[in-house]
Amino acid sequence: xxxxxxxxxxxxxxxxxxxxxxxxxxxxxxxxxxxxxxxxxxxxxxxxxxxxxxxxxxxxxxxxxxxxxxxxxxxxxxxxxxxxxxxxxxxxxxxxxxxxxxxxxxxxxxxxxxxxxxxxxxxxxxxxxxxxxxxxxxxxxxxxxxxxxxxxxxxxxxxxxxxxxxxxxxxxxxxxxxxxxxxxxxxxxxxxxxxxxxxxxxxxxxxxxxxxxxxxxxxxxxxxxxxxxxxxxxxxxxxxxxxxxxxxxxxxxxxxxxxxxxxxxxxxxxxxxxxxxxxxxxxxxxxxxxxxxxxxxxxxxxxxxxxxxxxxxxxxxxxxxxxxxxxxxxxxxxxxxxxxxxxxxx
Numbered sequence: 001x002x003x004x005x006x007x008x009x010x011x012x013x014x015x016x017x018x019x020x021x022x023x024x025x026x027x028x029x030x031x032x033x034x035x036x037x038x039x040x041x042x043x044x045x046x047x048x049x050x051x052x053x054x055x056x057x058x059x060x061x062x063x064x065x066x067x068x069x070x071x072x073x074x075x076x077x078x079x080x081x082x083x084x085x086x087x088x089x090x091x092x093x094x095x096x097x098x099x100x101x102x103x104x105x106x107x108x109x110x111x112x113x114x115x116x117x118x119x120x121x122x123x124x125x126x127x128x129x130x131x132x133x134x135x136x137x138x139x140x141x142x143x144x145x146x147x148x149x150x151x152x153x154x155x156x157x158x159x160x161x162x163x164x165x166x167x168x169x170x171x172x173x174x175x176x177x178x179x180x181x182x183x184x185x186x187x188x189x190x191x192x193x194x195x196x197x198x199x200x201x202x203x204x205x206x207x208x209x210x211x212x213x214x215x216x217x218x219x220x221x222x223x224x225x226x227x228x229x230x231x232x233x234x235x236x237x238x239x240x241x242x243x244x245x246x247x248x249x250x251x252x253x254x255x256x257x258x259x260x261x262x263x264x265x266x267x268x269x270x271x272x273x274x275x276x277x278x279x280x281x282x283x284x285x286x287x288x289x290x291x292x293x294x295x296x297x298x299x300x301x302x303x304x305x306x307x308x309x310x311x312x313x314x315x316x317x318x319x320x321x322x323x324x325x326x327x328x329x330x331x332x333x334x335x336x337x338x339x340x341x342x343x344x345x346x
Contacts, residue, residue, distance in 0.1 A: 005231060005264065009040035012232040027240040035239060036232055039257050045265070048258045052093070052117070059119060062137035066119035070109040071142065072099070080171075080342045081106040081144045083135070087153020088272055089238045090325060091116040091262050097331035098338075105342070108142065110135055112154065114271035116262035121271065128154060129280035132162040136169065145169060148342050152176030153324070154275050157282070160311075164283030171345025173290040174338045176298065176326055178307050179282055186309065195306035202300045209299070212241070217276040224270030234269060235260050245324035247297045284310075291315045291341040293334065297323030315340055 020029035058071045070092055082105050086094040092109045093116075099107065111118040113126045113134065135158065139147060148171050149159040157179040163170040183203075188196040206213070215223050227234045238260050242251060251259075263269050290311045294301045296319060304316040317337050322330035 006040050008231055009036055012036060012230075014232075023244075027236045027243075032232070032236055032239075035235055035253060035256065038253050039231070039235065039261075043254060043257050043261075045258075045261050048254075048261070049265075052262075055092075055099075060138040060141050062141045063134035065113065065122060065134050067113070067134055067138040068111045068117060068119045069138065070095075070099075070107070070111075072107045074104055074106050076104065079105050080345075081108070081139075081147035082338060082342065083107075083139065083147050083149050084109045084327070085135075085149060085151030085155025085158050086112060086115070087151065087155045087324075088115075088275070089241050089263070090259060090328075093259055093262060093328075094325055095327050098327050098335050101331060101335045102338075106144065108139065108144070108147075110138070112158070114268065114274050116266045116268045116272075118266075118268070125278050126271070126274040127278035127280040128157045128275045129161050130278075131275070132158045132165060136162055136166055139169070146171050146345075148172045148174060148338070148345050150174035150338050150341065152326070157181065157275070157280065160282060160286050161280060163286045163288040167288060170288050172341040173286070173288050173311070174293065174341035175290060175311070176293050176295060176324075177300075178292075178302050178310055180300075181280075181282060182310055185282075191309065192305040194303045195309065198300075198303050198306045205300045209244075212237070213276060216273040220270065220273040220277050224273065227269045228267065231260075231264055234264055237269075238263065242325070245297070245299055247295075247321055247323045247329050250323065250325065250329045285312075286310065287312045289314045289341070289344040291317065291337050291344065293317050293319065293326065293337040295319045295322035295324075295326045295330065297321075298326070299324055314344055 019025040055070050056072045058069055060067045084095045086092055092111050095109050112131055146169055151159050156175045156177055159173055160179050163173055188199050227237055239256050290313050292307050292313050307313050319333055327334045
């Protein structure tokens with residue numbers, strides 16, 4: 001992390017509001033001040049950069065694009081293949097804690113195009129559908145004709161599209177949520193009562209918490225200027241989500257700063273908005289055998305009856321801890337459910 005960035009942090013002009021300590025209005029002022037002080041004066045990005053750089057990275061040319069992936073083969077050539085798909089506002093770092101638990105499998109973790117650590121985009125824009133096509137082509141290039149997809153958020157949407165387009169390749173799905181875009185297409189009158197009630201709760205969540213979606217999807221250029229130029233603004237925007245969407249104590253201060261720094265040093269915040277801005281067509285229903293993991297502190301966990309409208313839910317597993325970043329927060333529980341999906345896929 002260069003001196004110019006530390007200088008920016010130390011010269012941050014903090015704007016005050018009447019609600020600076022009200023966490024329902026965004027990140028608290030005292031919390032942000034502590035994070036910025038640590039980022040400017042004690043945090044060592046180099047330690048984390050070296051650790052991340054030592055992961056088994058590879059670049060695959062496929063689908064007209066370069067895809068950077070963490071790729072680790074099992075000692076057993078016939079081992080199952082699992083593909084881990086992250087979301088926003090994170091990166092492949094979401095899966096750092098599950099990698100050691102999957103040594104008996106071939107593991108591929110794509111850095112989704114436009115996100116931290118990804119290869120530069122040759123052409124602008126990147127819908128979830130385009131991502132799915134690139135990942136499918138890359139897995140074929142790596143020699144994997146069949147695999148289990150695992151993920152949530154943007155990654156879960158990519159997984160649903162990929163499974164719908166290539167049912168012969170996707171043996172099973174392990175998801176932590178149903179693609180949120182589906183809530184816009186379903187008629188509540190045709191749902192089971194608890195599924196219709198879920199849609200109402202999800203609507204309340206979008207009204208109370210979804211302002212970031214509206215901004216990222218409709219005015220990405222404007223927002224990218226603010227967040228791409230101000231490390232303090234970037235930290236406020238991302239850390240608010242990391243902390244409010246996860247279980248208590250899910251991140252240390254340095255872990256939060258590492259996830260934020262990944263966006264800063266790669267300049268990826270603006271390009272990470274693409275899946276919010278560019279629409280993607282979801283299959284009406286995905287028949288791939290699916291394990292749905294529901295974590296207590298996730299943003300809007302779905303009941304089984306709702307998920308079954310769109311997915312072939314074979315197992316519905318509820319967890320009393322963990323949240324939106326479950327692979328990081330509860331890696332053992334996450335991997336247990338992933339193994340259920342692998343078993344379903346045969």
